[in-house]
Amino acid sequence: MDEKRGSGDPDTPDTGNGGLEGRSESLEARRQRLDSELLARRKVEPGKSSGQSSAKGFALAVKLSSEFIAGVVVGALIGYLMDRFAGTAPWGMIVFLLLGFCAGVLNVLRSTGAVASSDPSGHSRTGDRSGDRK
Template identity: 35%
Template sequence: MTDPDHSDGEKKRLQALEDRLREVRKRDAPQVRPDRDFSQADLAWRMVIEMVAGIGIGATIGYGLDTLFGTKPFLMIIFLFLGLVAGVRTMIRSANEVQMKQQAKAASEDKGEESGREH
């Protein structure tokens, strides 16, 4: 940018133009959130899928064992309930995980505000 052909007025105008372009690019840049929070819908779908998967896997194992041992529908009912319990436990674990992330985020934001006040 240090071109000897440009006068001081032109240099100032070019610098002002570059500053404005930088501001516009910064403002219009897409906002990327690599560690985004789960929305309520995402969390709900995740829990529904976990519940259905637990029930489906339990019922499938029970049906397979019933077919193998000839005890229809005794084992399928037992494993269906075991799958239900496993699905509920997985849902609770997922909910606790999301809650811990939200609490950690809130704590880090509070700490950031406190350190900002000290300066």
């Protein structure tokens, strides 16, 4: 336990910075290598920055929420007008509000692609032919 710091040889006196010069050079080289590896990993593909992806996510959220709200509002408006002119209050409002809610959910599912919408000829909007399956 009588070893002194420095070169590691117990007979050599410690000069204070005996092994630090060699250590600092290797430390500096390792630090530069680490910096270059971190820069290589942090590089993002051109055209795909975090700001653009968050803006696209926000735009999608606004689109989906507006489609849902529009379905509910249109259903409530139709129900209110039906109640007003036919005198069936509050049943028209209740029925058409529920129908508007269902229409809003269906619009959101169509927009996200969870439900494929098809035209009357049997072709879906994505190009898949549901009527031609064998």
